[in-house]
Amino acid sequence: MASIKxxxxxxxxxxxxxxxxxxxxxxxxxxxxADILGISVKHLSSILQDxxxxxxxxxxxxxxxxxxxxxxxxxxxDNDYSLWLEHGGNEEIDSLSAKALxxxxxxxxxxxxxxxxxxxxxxxxxxxxxxNTGILIN
Numbered sequence: 351m352a353s354i355k356x357x358x359x360x361x362x363x364x365x366x367x368x369x370x371x372x373x374x375x376x377x378x379x380x381x382x383x384a385d386i387l388g389i390s391v392k393h394l395s396s397i398l399q400d401x402x403x404x405x406x407x408x409x410x411x412x413x414x415x416x417x418x419x420x421x422x423x424x425x426x427x428d429n430d431y432s433l434w435l436e437h438g439g440n441e442e443i444d445s446l447s448a449k450a451l452x453x454x455x456x457x458x459x460x461x462x463x464x465x466x467x468x469x470x471x472x473x474x475x476x477x478x479x480x481x482n483t484g485i486l487i488n
Contacts, residue, residue, distance in 0.1 A: 362434035364400030365427045372416045387411050404428040 373383055384394040388411070396402035404412075409424035 362431055363427075364431035365404055365424055366398040366400040368427060369412065370398055383415070386415055400431065403432065 369383075373379070378386075380391055380394055380398070384391045387394065387408070389408070393402065397404065397408070404424055406421065406425070409421040409428070412424045413419045413421045
């Protein structure tokens with residue numbers, strides 16, 4: 351049975367989504383929020399599109415503009431989104447997990463000593479090879 355750790359979000363929402371949500375509640379447009387925050391519309395637009403990470407200063411400003419939120423809230427959303435992006439697009443993480451599983455279940459050190467070709471096989475393409483043989487199943 352799969353644990354909750356095995357499931358991944360299909361789409362993680364960045365701070366831009368939550369800022370737009372707050373703007374909608376208040377009936378504000380980008381120009382108004384940019385003016386309130388004291389930043390350019392272009393800068394706000396890049397934040398709303400999750401192209402620009404939040405600085406501590408912007409997180410502080412957002413917490414003052416949107417009562418009931420804290421700088422920690424905004425920075426947490428931004429950091430969580432950045433980590434999700436990094437992990438979601440990084441096949442190397444999955445490869446590392448596969449290697450760790452193999453090392454934990456097989457006498458790899460002894461196999462390296464006996465056969466030098468094993469080291470070459472343990473490359474970044476190793477996970478793809480395992481999937482093709484049916485040994486590794488997502």
